[in-house]
Amino acid sequence: MDKVKLRDLLEGVKNGSTGIDEAMTALKTLPFEDIGFAMVDTHRALRKGYPEVIFCQNKTPEQVTGIVATMKGYHDTIMATRASAGVHEALKNSGHEVTYFEEARIALVGRPMEPAHDRTILVVTAGTSDIPVAEEAAVTASILGNRVEKLFDIGVAGIHRLFGNIQRIHQASVIIVIAGMDGVLPSIIGGLVERPVIAVPTSVGYGAHFEGLSALLTMLNSCAPGIAVVNIDNGFGAGFIAAMINRCGE
Numbered sequence: 001m002d003k004v005k006l007r008d009l010l011e012g013v014k015n016g017s018t019g020i021d022e023a024m025t026a027l028k029t030l031p032f033e034d035i036g037f038a039m040v041d042t043h044r045a046l047r048k049g050y051p052e053v054i055f056c057q058n059k060t061p062e063q064v065t066g067i068v069a070t071m072k073g074y075h076d077t078i079m080a081t082r083a084s085a086g087v088h089e090a091l092k093n094s095g096h097e098v099t100y101f102e103e104a105r106i107a108l109v110g111r112p113m114e115p116a117h118d119r120t121i122l123v124v125t126a127g128t129s130d131i132p133v134a135e136e137a138a139v140t141a142s143i144l145g146n147r148v149e150k151l152f153d154i155g156v157a158g159i160h161r162l163f164g165n166i167q168r169i170h171q172a173s174v175i176i177v178i179a180g181m182d183g184v185l186p187s188i189i190g191g192l193v194e195r196p197v198i199a200v201p202t203s204v205g206y207g208a209h210f211e212g213l214s215a216l217l218t219m220l221n222s223c224a225p226g227i228a229v230v231n232i233d234n235g236f237g238a239g240f241i242a243a244m245i246n247r248c249g250e
Contacts, residue, residue, distance in 0.1 A: 038067050042074045049247065050113075050144055051075040053236070057082040061090035068096060068109050076110045079143050081136070081236045083107040104135035104235070106143070113145035120147045121242045122172035124189065126155030126179035129204045133235040134178045137200065140239025141176075146246050156184055169193060174242045178235070180204025183215025190224030196245055199229045200238045 012018025031043040045051040052071065056064050064080060064087050071078050080087060088100040088107050099108040123138045125131055131152055142148045151168060154161040162169075162185075169175065170193060177186040178200040186199035199222070201215035209215065212232035219229045230237040 040070045054080040078109040080107040101139045104139040112143045119173035123176045125152045126185040130178045136235030137239040144243040183218035187222040190227040197227045198238045
């Protein structure tokens with residue numbers, strides 16, 4: 001039988017258009033689907049509120065399109081992260097409606113999730129070099145149904161830029177702060193606001209920054225309360241957790 005979304009399945013049982021045997025067959029394949037090279041988690045949206053996201057790094061374009069083809073039977077929103085131009089081209093050639101965010105390296109198949117509130121996630125960078133990671137965070141949060149604003153290049157080398165935008169920072173519900181080099185900007189913002197701050201270290205810097213490890217350690221050792229830290233260059237992780245925080249209280 002054709003794969004169906006759970007809500008359609010339940011509605012069909014309710015109105016009599018779907019038989020019990022047919023519903024039971026569909027439910028057996030609901031938690032995951034084995035397509036040989038991947039076990040596609042079709043149940044994740046029911047557990048977490050968001051569908052499974054495809055991490056494309058080290059996957060072939062053919063593998064990504066195969067996973068997308070499976071997921072399309074269950075979800076209207078499919079996000080592929082760390083997606084190359086080749087993956088984007090393969091998805092287009094497979095007939096999918098796809099939007100490619102080149103700087104964020106995210107391919108969106110289908111439509112973004114509908115916003116459920118008007119609370120804002122603010123994505124802040126210390127420098128312009130941090131923008132690719134910031135775009136990954138911003139696009140992720142936006143696709144997951146959030147209003148997102150951006151504030152770039154306000155790092156501590158010119159701290160007056162931060163204070164010149166302090167009103168925007170205070171108005172946000174969740175703040176993602178992205179920094180490389182010394183990685184100190186999240187601590188400064190965390191000490192100024194009553195909102196949760198998600199810190200993202202980037203692999204940007206000279207010499208002994210150790211590909212972002214120095215920024216990561218600075219953020220982990222922050223003395224400002226209310227700061228959570230994700231892994232180096234993990235804009236997706238920051239955008240996802242910001243979306244979950246922003247959804248609290250719905």
